[in-house]
Amino acid sequence: MYYVKGVGMTKFGVHSKTSQELCYEAVMEALEDANMQLSDIDQIIISKGDSLHDGERQRLFQGVLSNILGCEDIPIFRVTAACSGGGSAFWDAVHSGKKNVLVLGVEKLSPCLTKYLTDEFMMAAERIYEQTEGLNFPAQNALVAQQYMIKYGATSDDLALIALKNHENAFDNPKAKFYKKKVTLDMIKKSPVVASPLRLFDCSISVDGAAAAIISKDKTDIKIAGSSLYAGRLSTFESPDMSTWEATVLAAKDAYNEAGVTHEDIDFVEVHDAFTPVELLSYEDLGFAKKGQGPKLIRDGTTKINGSLPVNTSGGLKAKGHPVSATGVSQIYEIVRQMRGRCDKRQLDRTRTGLAHNVGGAGSTVTVHILKNLGG
Amino acid sequence: MIVRWVCEKDNRKWIYPIKKCLYCGEPVKKQVGRKTKVIGLTKVNIPSPLHPITPYNIILLEDEFGNRMPKKTMKDYKIGDVYSIEKAKTDSAVIITKIKYDLGESLKESLNLLNSFDIEKQDKVLIKPCIIEPAYPYQTSNTSPKLLDEIIKMLKDMGVSDIIVGDQAMPGNDTTASAKKSGILDVCKKNDIPLVDLRKSQYIEKTEDGMKFSIAKEIMERKVINVPVMKTNSQLGVSGAMENMLRVVDENTQMEMFAVDIEKTLPKLIKALPKFVTIGDATIGMHAQGPTLLGEPAFMNMLFISKDPVALDSAFSEVGMLPTPEYIKEATGINEYDAYVKKLEIVGDELEAARYHLKVPDKTASAHPRIKLIDAKSNPLVFYTALKASSKLVGLPGHEINIAMGKFLTEEMVNGKKRIIAYGTDAINKLKELNITPIAEVPEDMGDIEKLTLLKSILENPDKKSVSVKDKMKSKLAGLGAKIKGAF
Numbered sequence: 002m003y004y005v006k007g008v009g010m011t012k013f014g015v016h017s018k019t020s021q022e023l024c025y026e027a028v029m030e031a032l033e034d035a036n037m038q039l040s041d042i043d044q045i046i047i048s049k050g051d052s053l054h055d056g057e058r059q060r061l062f063q064g065v066l067s068n069i070l071g072c073e074d075i076p077i078f079r080v081t082a083a084c085s086g087g088g089s090a091f092w093d094a095v096h097s098g099k100k101n102v103l104v105l106g107v108e109k110l111s112p113c114l115t116k117y118l119t120d121e122f123m124m125a126a127e128r129i130y131e132q133t134e135g136l137n138f139p140a141q142n143a144l145v146a147q148q149y150m151i152k153y154g155a156t157s158d159d160l161a162l163i164a165l166k167n168h169e170n171a172f173d174n175p176k177a178k179f180y181k182k183k184v185t186l187d188m189i190k191k192s193p194v195v196a197s198p199l200r201l202f203d204c205s206i207s208v209d210g211a212a213a214a215i216i217s218k219d220k221t222d223i224k225i226a227g228s229s230l231y232a233g234r235l236s237t238f239e240s241p242d243m244s245t246w247e248a249t250v251l252a253a254k255d256a257y258n259e260a261g262v263t264h265e266d267i268d269f270v271e272v273h274d275a276f277t278p279v280e281l282l283s284y285e286d287l288g289f290a291k292k293g294q295g296p297k298l299i300r301d302g303t304t305k306i307n308g309s310l311p312v313n314t315s316g317g318l319k320a321k322g323h324p325v326s327a328t329g330v331s332q333i334y335e336i337v338r339q340m341r342g343r344c345d346k347r348q349l350d351r352t353r354t355g356l357a358h359n360v361g362g363a364g365s366t367v368t369v370h371i372l373k374n375l376g377g
Numbered sequence: 378m379i380v381r382w383v384c385e386k387d388n389r390k391w392i393y394p395i396k397k398c399l400y401c402g403e404p405v406k407k408q409v410g411r412k413t414k415v416i417g418l419t420k421v422n423i424p425s426p427l428h429p430i431t432p433y434n435i436i437l438l439e440d441e442f443g444n445r446m447p448k449k450t451m452k453d454y455k456i457g458d459v460y461s462i463e464k465a466k467t468d469s470a471v472i473i474t475k476i477k478y479d480l481g482e483s484l485k486e487s488l489n490l491l492n493s494f495d496i497e498k499q500d501k502v503l504i505k506p507c508i509i510e511p512a513y514p515y516q517t518s519n520t521s522p523k524l525l526d527e528i529i530k531m532l533k534d535m536g537v538s539d540i541i542v543g544d545q546a547m548p549g550n551d552t553t554a555s556a557k558k559s560g561i562l563d564v565c566k567k568n569d570i571p572l573v574d575l576r577k578s579q580y581i582e583k584t585e586d587g588m589k590f591s592i593a594k595e596i597m598e599r600k601v602i603n604v605p606v607m608k609t610n611s612q613l614g615v616s617g618a619m620e621n622m623l624r625v626v627d628e629n630t631q632m633e634m635f636a637v638d639i640e641k642t643l644p645k646l647i648k649a650l651p652k653f654v655t656i657g658d659a660t661i662g663m664h665a666q667g668p669t670l671l672g673e674p675a676f677m678n679m680l681f682i683s684k685d686p687v688a689l690d691s692a693f694s695e696v697g698m699l700p701t702p703e704y705i706k707e708a709t710g711i712n713e714y715d716a717y718v719k720k721l722e723i724v725g726d727e728l729e730a731a732r733y734h735l736k737v738p739d740k741t742a743s744a745h746p747r748i749k750l751i752d753a754k755s756n757p758l759v760f761y762t763a764l765k766a767s768s769k770l771v772g773l774p775g776h777e778i779n780i781a782m783g784k785f786l787t788e789e790m791v792n793g794k795k796r797i798i799a800y801g802t803d804a805i806n807k808l809k810e811l812n813i814t815p816i817a818e819v820p821e822d823m824g825d826i827e828k829l830t831l832l833k834s835i836l837e838n839p840d841k842k843s844v845s846v847k848d849k850m851k852s853k854l855a856g857l858g859a860k861i862k863g864a865f
Contacts, residue, residue: 115423116424116425116426116429117426119423119424119425120425120426120427123425123427127392129392129476129477129478129678130392130446130447130477131447132427133427133449133475133678134435134446134447134448134449134475135421135425135427135428135433135435135449135730136435136447136449137421137423137425137428139421139423140419140421140435143419143421144417144418144419144435144437144447147417147418147419148416148417148437151417151456193422194420194422195421195422195423196419196420196421196422196423197418197419197420198419199419236392238437238445238446238447239390239392239445241443
């Protein structure tokens, strides 16, 4: 059984800092939060993507991390799983068997030109059927949203409400890219179409950032009650039902079983809203709504910060920002901070059980983690 | 067409060609859906290196088995529309196919889209691949052995029994050695098909528009399937359907074609040849400094098929977003061939939706950054030996030199250039005619070692204004030394 000792995170946004510096900042905060020293750590698991265009040209990042942390005597293991890299690294840590494990996700995306970034992200899609047909991730998720809309009658207005909710939450999150930046429903609905029906504000924002978590076998106030990972089909068009991401359903089921809870026990959630329809689908795939009933949760305010099931109090990938490999760990950061009562204006009342949902590709690799607050 | 491999026992499906179900061990069957309709669509507005032109549409297709695939298109569809591909109407149509894992099925499906595939089982068939130099398949200098194998398989399935594979390597390269390294020889042996070195053929003379061609007998007597690798070409712009047929004539004719002007004589050769069908191999394809090993694999994953080689090359250069080569412009209007893109009949994948940004070759580049080429339509022997020499000097520090080649050199081409080397007899004579004194002269018959020693000394010495007797002696001695070494 593992517990969370400490967490750390840089502000998500455009940084002049290098990946190394971002790592250092997140790790330092996590160590201080855990009241530990690096020498207490038995293993480090890092997630970071490879880029030809970020100007850093650092592919063996384990070694880079060893340099910046000065920790030659600690085994470092690297995980890449596109947008689910952070969640996958956290899952690996939970299954490592080591006593104290530092999990870290980092990404430096701002130096990449948008066209290269679109292309690099597209490499997480299937090459022959998807990449060659121009199916980048906005397009993939646009097709998913459309299939959902056709089947269940959801609308673009529902998606806009999800974007608005997450921007409202990010407004009060000092570590979010959109901190103190007012975004209105009108701005969302009038934003340019990226891949119909998705508009710019339906898409998360690519940023720089790092997030870290230290987990331990020593008991703390936060227990990692459930940890699950599934790798479904790479191509969402191959799913029998494109409006359900089977890997999410399976991962949620396993995590609930392991934690001995049901969806009804979950107080708040950090969902992988790389695109607004993913949040909508996930309401259902995680069990919070029956199929086709997801839009109701956003329409009636259930998933707002003052609702009965707050989703993405951090602002989510949409408005906190999405530094790919760091995202999954940043979700853990938010849950832990909520459980420890450190979220100021965003602070929730009920934080007994929280769930983090991280996705790589269009529903391909999914992790679900359930954390229990033993302190409150 | 949507293809899946299905385990009938538990209905698991794969997009990849596999033989047995990994769960139950039962053989897997291929499921080919042909009745497709549009079940979803999106208009994409963000460009990327693979898809630089926006907006474009992606339609989601579903077949009669419930299998789906996305398809890029510039046309506007509605949900519920039937998606079908019409057959070609003319001989000049070009079939463009993006291969979806199953090369054999893609090949058959593409050929079915021709208005007619004029090969019958009683025909004698020559498959003319591209076998230019000893290179591994991944290096894409030569036709993909996998594609060749699929073509032979398809012909055999049609009942065609008299099949040969024939080509000749570029001047200076051995055909059999090239076929061996490329994997083509293995495919021939596996299928019990003879590999014919067209360099050793009997030749038939044919005159076209005042140009005399000595054409390999097999080309004139057999139905020909031309299988070029679709590449960029740093001399011609594109190596494809037309350029691949250059090597069906003897070496003297090839040299003469360059001497007269390859951009004008290549269309004449095509006109002189009996009609043939081309299966353009862009399973990988090549771009940048093609068509030899200096080029890079392009990973296009496409086939270009046509009975009109001019139209095919034109379509390829459009898909690759390359400048239209001069030889295609020259070829416009010969017979019924028509290179005007606007008039091209494209079948299968849409040209606009198949756009694939290829790297345009730099005509002045050699393998060494300090060795620049001034190429005035030099013949392949001169051009490629110069490239080979430059590749042997890669990594050496040095100062810019300009290798001038070809008989079409003009004052304008060499104006302002310093440290010029006259490479090949044509360039030596032409520079004399232009009253330009090169730093050195390298005739075709100079030995490789001697040539390299000379180029190296010029590259390394910035003050060298001309080659001294001492330099010449040194390089000759180096050449002689290599010969003596070789003898032992």
